[in-house]
Amino acid sequence: MKFPITSVSILLGGLFALSACKEGPNVTKVQYMPDMADAPTVKAQENILNPPEHSVTINAILYPETYEQAEAELRNPFGEGPQVSDEVKAKGKKLFETYCVVCHGADGKGKGTLGDAYPIPVPDITRPELHGKKDGFFFLRISKGGELMPSYGYATSPHERWWIASYIRELQKAQGAPAAAPATDAQPDAQQPQTQPK
Numbered sequence: 767m768k769f770p771i772t773s774v775s776i777l778l779g780g781l782f783a784l785s786a787c788k789e790g791p792n793v794t795k796v797q798y799m800p801d802m803a804d805a806p807t808v809k810a811q812e813n814i815l816n817p818p819e820h821s822v823t824i825n826a827i828l829y830p831e832t833y834e835q836a837e838a839e840l841r842n843p844f845g846e847g848p849q850v851s852d853e854v855k856a857k858g859k860k861l862f863e864t865y866c867v868v869c870h871g872a873d874g875k876g877k878g879t880l881g882d883a884y885p886i887p888v889p890d891i892t893r894p895e896l897h898g899k900k901d902g903f904f905f906l907r908i909s910k911g912g913e914l915m916p917s918y919g920y921a922t923s924p925h926e927r928w929w930i931a932s933y934i935r936e937l938q939k940a941q942g943a944p945a946a947a948p949a950t951d952a953q954p955d956a957q958q959p960q961t962q963p964k
């Protein structure tokens with residue numbers, strides 16, 4: 767009869783142990799291991815890791831605020847004017863035909879392939895008024911879009927936007943724009959590609 771005695775003592779021991787778990791004013795609950803239950807709870811749409819004020823994401827690109835600033839501060843890294851290689855122009859043409867012709871037309875004059883399906887008037891970007899603009903103007907416009915024009919900063923890399931800007935110059939030349947003089951101010955490096963072996 768050894769077996770029943772063992773069972774009975776286990777049962778009694780268990781009951782005794784359980785009775786210690788009864789809650790009361792003198793019970794101190796011991797937490798075995800602090801776990802996720804203790805972590806601060808984050809509600810849906812809530813962010814407890816708000817970045818400090820004035821922080822920017824590491825991949826942020828800070829564009830100039832105005833077109834004047836863009837023209838003064840930004841330089842086309844592929845050169846402006848005669849320095850621009852045929853390769854850059856060809857790449858710019860391909861991108862222009864991908865993103866811009868729908869509204870601006872293959873010649874840039876504003877009659878896009880969307881035709882009347884796009885009811886908003888699209889300006890002629892080859893008109894003389896824009897011939898004197900620096901590439902930075904076009905770069906910023908493509909990056910940020912306009913009031914009615916979508917922005918292409920999300921779809922294109924900065925290099926690609928400079929190529930498109932270079933191609934716009936080609937379209938302008940086709941409309942009689944004088945070949946822009948190379949941008950000499952603050953851009954000694956841009957002269958180099960011409961003298962370096964390809």
Ligand code: HEC
Pocket residue numbers: 862865866867868869870886887888889890891904907908911912913914915916918930
């Ligand atoms: C969905 C139609 C649409 C597409 C696509 C589009 N644009 Fe535009 N674009 C416009 C309209 C409309 C305006 C004038 C209104 C405004 O500024 O938002 C404009 C204005 C511009 C201007 C300023 C012209 C001025 O008179 O100051 C430039 C430069 C320009 N676009 C270049 C581009 C380039 C380059 C692309 C391709 C990367 C492009 N656009 C794609 C509709 C478009």
